[in-house]
Amino acid sequence: MQLNFNSPKPIYMQMVDEVKKALARGELLPGDKIPSHKERAQISKINPNTVQRAYQEMEREGLTETLRGQGTFIRNDPDLLVHIRTEMAQAAVQQFIEEMQGLGIESAEVERMLRSQLYQEKKEG
Amino acid sequence: MQLNFNSPKPIYMQMVDEVKKALARGELLPGDKIPSHKERAQISKINPNTVQRAYQEMEREGLTETLRGQGTFIRNDPDLLVHIRTEMAQAAVQQFIEEMQGLGIESAEVERMLRSQLYQEKKEG
Amino acid sequence: MQLNFNSPKPIYMQMVDEVKKALARGELLPGDKIPSHKERAQISKINPNTVQRAYQEMEREGLTETLRGQGTFIRNDPDLLVHIRTEMAQAAVQQFIEEMQGLGIESAEVERMLRSQLYQEKKEG
Amino acid sequence: MQLNFNSPKPIYMQMVDEVKKALARGELLPGDKIPSHKERAQISKINPNTVQRAYQEMEREGLTETLRGQGTFIRNDPDLLVHIRTEMAQAAVQQFIEEMQGLGIESAEVERMLRSQLYQEKKEG
DNA sequence: GTGGTCTAGACCACT
DNA sequence: GTGGTCTAGACCACC
Numbered sequence: 001m002q003l004n005f006n007s008p009k010p011i012y013m014q015m016v017d018e019v020k021k022a023l024a025r026g027e028l029l030p031g032d033k034i035p036s037h038k039e040r041a042q043i044s045k046i047n048p049n050t051v052q053r054a055y056q057e058m059e060r061e062g063l064t065e066t067l068r069g070q071g072t073f074i075r076n077d078p079d080l081l082v083h084i085r086t087e088m089a090q091a092a093v094q095q096f097i098e099e100m101q102g103l104g105i106e107s108a109e110v111e112r113m114l115r116s117q118l119y120q121e122k123k124e125g
Numbered sequence: 126m127q128l129n130f131n132s133p134k135p136i137y138m139q140m141v142d143e144v145k146k147a148l149a150r151g152e153l154l155p156g157d158k159i160p161s162h163k164e165r166a167q168i169s170k171i172n173p174n175t176v177q178r179a180y181q182e183m184e185r186e187g188l189t190e191t192l193r194g195q196g197t198f199i200r201n202d203p204d205l206l207v208h209i210r211t212e213m214a215q216a217a218v219q220q221f222i223e224e225m226q227g228l229g230i231e232s233a234e235v236e237r238m239l240r241s242q243l244y245q246e247k248k249e250g
Numbered sequence: 251m252q253l254n255f256n257s258p259k260p261i262y263m264q265m266v267d268e269v270k271k272a273l274a275r276g277e278l279l280p281g282d283k284i285p286s287h288k289e290r291a292q293i294s295k296i297n298p299n300t301v302q303r304a305y306q307e308m309e310r311e312g313l314t315e316t317l318r319g320q321g322t323f324i325r326n327d328p329d330l331l332v333h334i335r336t337e338m339a340q341a342a343v344q345q346f347i348e349e350m351q352g353l354g355i356e357s358a359e360v361e362r363m364l365r366s367q368l369y370q371e372k373k374e375g
Numbered sequence: 376m377q378l379n380f381n382s383p384k385p386i387y388m389q390m391v392d393e394v395k396k397a398l399a400r401g402e403l404l405p406g407d408k409i410p411s412h413k414e415r416a417q418i419s420k421i422n423p424n425t426v427q428r429a430y431q432e433m434e435r436e437g438l439t440e441t442l443r444g445q446g447t448f449i450r451n452d453p454d455l456l457v458h459i460r461t462e463m464a465q466a467a468v469q470q471f472i473e474e475m476q477g478l479g480i481e482s483a484e485v486e487r488m489l490r491s492q493l494y495q496e497k498k499e500g
Numbered sequence: 501g502t503g504g505t506c507t508a509g510a511c512c513a514c515t
Numbered sequence: 516g517t518g519g520t521c522t523a524g525a526c527c528a529c530c
Contacts (some may be wrong), residue, residue, distance in 0.1 A: 008135065008138075037518075047507045089228055118232050130442070297515050346416065421521085426525095501529105502530080507525090
């Protein structure tokens, strides 16, 4: 779980996104237990309340469900993974397109730049 | 100039980015005068202090220069436009790729999704 | 026995209320034996401690009596049923009226809304 | 704003409900500014963070909107009042009916009890 | 001054 | 030990 403490994006929001990404990547599965807020806080070296706020947000978004005294679990919904994955991917694509159009860059050029950096990336990584 | 007051990104940073985008799109040209901070504040309905901070930031980044008593101008540097444009575009591409890889999406799929949404977009817009 | 694990009302209180309701409905009768706390815990999938606390509370309220080695029984008091029933009903009515007055709804309108939903309910159920 | 510090219902939830009731009663109008969380905290003698949590919840439910640095306002939606009012009233009626049916009380008897207490109330108040 | 985030630490209900 | 609420107080961005 990578957190950027200098980002303007609140830490609790970053945590929610990280969990969603882990789900999308298949590293978390529906039904999995996630660490208690105290445990997570120790691991990530942040305050338990901040973790709890992230967990609250996930609950609210239907990402997790919590059993009193037992812990917090990824919701056991078979569609959840695909749903989150497409939702986040489409949002990223959308934001990217808007950003590039905001810079006045043509679709063909957007494609070209993406490919160029995409395959250069692959070699580096 | 589109500002999102609920974004965690500070308004003054959003303003800087909007000016850069206008430059990249060719809507602002090197040497152009930009509105005084009071004028800009009235137009965008934000606090003059916030505008001033954005202007300070642009000055600091070498984007603008201020002539006493005459106002603030886009710096008259022929390379500025291209420089800003490629810088912002590459940053956007980079961020997009990282986001998609964070979701565990393969390069080929990234390309496919981009194209799909890119040309659908074009028809809508 | 319906328990809502997300309600702010403690589970043991919910259990007490459920027993009272079963009594009011005539599903439990004075003198009836109620399950041991271990049994109850297994049935309702809750912690035996929680059940025990509910049983303690019922004992305290004079709802049940415990015979050593024999188990816990609904108190054999002929007035108990009527007493509980009217007590709970009046509390419910009282709370409802206060809630509706808190919303600034007139008595006539309260009556009308109740009838409307009451008979619609009947058809559905 | 009446808060019950001994209720199991969290204070921030009580605050949300109180604002909704004030709206339903017409004491708050769409567009009205509500006190800052610090002010409200002083008035109600609770912690500013608790107030803020209530305000957050109201924002999330679409009850209020907040303008950075200016304050929090009842959302300026003409349907809001009626919407909240009917929503809360129906929920109260529904809960009341379920409670009474849980006690095994017939519809006719429910009506009778309501009327009896409703008009007795009126004389007292 | 206003809202938003974060830390720190307490208390409670439930397992 | 686990989640939930609350208090207290700090810092920041914006008005």
